Amino acid sequence: MGEHFPPSAWRDRVMNKVVGVLTAGGDSPGLNAAIRGLTKAAQGVFNMHIIGFRDGFRGLMENRAEPLDRGKTSGLLTVGGTILGTSREKPQAVTVGGKALDMTSAMVDNYRKHNLDVLVCMGGGGTQRSALHLAKQGLNVITLPKTIDNDIPNTDVSFGFDTALSIATEAIDRLHSTAHSHHRIVVVEVMGHRVGWLALGAGVAGGADVILIPEIPYNVERVASAIRFRSREGKSFSIVCVAEGALSDDDGQQLEEARLRKKKTACEIEKKLVSEEISQIKTRVEQGTYTLAKRLEEMTGLESRVTILGHLQRGGTPSARDRLLATQLGTACAELIAQERYGVMVAARGAGYEPIPLGEVVGERKSVPLEHPWIRSARHVGTCLGD
Numbered sequence: 001m002g003e004h005f006p007p008s009a010w011r012d013r014v015m016n017k018v019v020g021v022l023t024a025g026g027d028s029p030g031l032n033a034a035i036r037g038l039t040k041a042a043q044g045v046f047n048m049h050i051i052g053f054r055d056g057f058r059g060l061m062e063n064r065a066e067p068l069d070r071g072k073t074s075g076l077l078t079v080g081g082t083i084l085g086t087s088r089e090k091p092q093a094v095t096v097g098g099k100a101l102d103m104t105s106a107m108v109d110n111y112r113k114h115n116l117d118v119l120v121c122m123g124g125g126g127t128q129r130s131a132l133h134l135a136k137q138g139l140n141v142i143t144l145p146k147t148i149d150n151d152i153p154n155t156d157v158s159f160g161f162d163t164a165l166s167i168a169t170e171a172i173d174r175l176h177s178t179a180h181s182h183h184r185i186v187v188v189e190v191m192g193h194r195v196g197w198l199a200l201g202a203g204v205a206g207g208a209d210v211i212l213i214p215e216i217p218y219n220v221e222r223v224a225s226a227i228r229f230r231s232r233e234g235k236s237f238s239i240v241c242v243a244e245g246a247l248s249d250d251d252g253q254q255l256e257e258a259r260l261r262k263k264k265t266a267c268e269i270e271k272k273l274v275s276e277e278i279s280q281i282k283t284r285v286e287q288g289t290y291t292l293a294k295r296l297e298e299m300t301g302l303e304s305r306v307t308i309l310g311h312l313q314r315g316g317t318p319s320a321r322d323r324l325l326a327t328q329l330g331t332a333c334a335e336l337i338a339q340e341r342y343g344v345m346v347a348a349r350g351a352g353y354e355p356i357p358l359g360e361v362v363g364e365r366k367s368v369p370l371e372h373p374w375i376r377s378a379r380h381v382g383t384c385l386g387d
């Protein structure tokens with residue numbers, strides 16, 4: 001006869017643990033599924049107590065706490081967003097009275113006040129950094145990787161990505177027929193922050209003719225010539241899928257040089273001037289999609305239109321894959337708490353999971369490697385990547 005779960009060797013340690021949970025950063029499909037998975041496993045299997053904090057680290061600072069249980073998290077699997085709410089506040093910089101203040105100690109106090117054994121933080125890169133900061137103050141912390149950008153290192157994937165990928169792909173599918181009917185260039189901007197996973201994935205899956213990602217600075221003349229080539233071949237429309245962080249080779253070079261100058265200079269005045277220069281380039285990049293569409297129109301003689309997918313990509317019900325992943329990581333998190341494996345991110349690894357020390361997650365961004373198979377496939381099917 002198999003032993004009950006949890007094994008008796010764990011039982012004394014796991015009963016009555018108090019688990020805090022918060023969601024931080026941009027919301028992402030799958031967050032509710034993860035909260036449900038964590039709560040159901042932690043309470044149902046391990047008899048732990050769960051306390052949710054509202055609106056990310058701000059809620060921890062303001063002690064906006066509410067108990068969670070199996071009943072409260074029932075029916076959440078398919079629901080988008082996060083029932084806990086979220087914010088982009090960091091422990092070291094919370095906006096209070098118009099000023100960004102370090103509120104770490106208030107958060108530590110509330111952690112102690114609730115007698116938490118561990119705080120679970122679900123979020124992207126910024127949240128991983130904040131969690132590590134709290135771990136360094138002596139708190140037990142575990143994180144889950146959540147972001148549609150898929151830029152968290154040391155996890156195969158983050159939940160939210162698959163849903164956003166499907167939404168962006170469907171949008172490209174739909175844009176095809178209208179671009180075709182009007183003989184237009186449609187430039188569709190996809191989220192992804194500073195990486196190109198979403199744009200590349202959706203671009204390949206949706207059959208975009210041009211895909212522009214931050215990892216490959218683009219040359220506008222090469223993009224125009226790929227579109228002109230299609231026209232000569234009798235295809236009088238083109239879909240250009242551009243990542244929000246994509247930048248032209250000129251902007252890319254200027255940005256790199258400016259960042260290098262900022263790093264090298266010891267002079268505060270020069271640092272300030274270079275920072276202004278950097279933010280001007282960034283603003284140019286943010287408005288880049290409209291500029292790009294206009295330039296392509298001038299250079300090809302085809303009319304152009306812009307579609308910014310924006311927050312549509314983060315809204316609504318999670319895909320089956322994201323529900324599965326979020327449930328798996330949420331329940332795995334409860335198992336790790338039972339084993340007192342703290343200071344880790346619950347990473348997706350193959351069909352399972354792996355606890356990764358937070359120090360190995362923070363400080364890096366997972367960009368698309370230039371030799372990634374999706375890039376190779378895109379090139380093989382004749383997609384222009386702007387280089």
Ligand code: F6P
Nearest residue numbers: 026124147148149191192193314
């Ligand atoms: O990190 C997720 C993300 O959706 C990015 O792709 C995007 O750059 C950013 O958040 C948008 O942030 P906000 O929701 O604050 O507008």
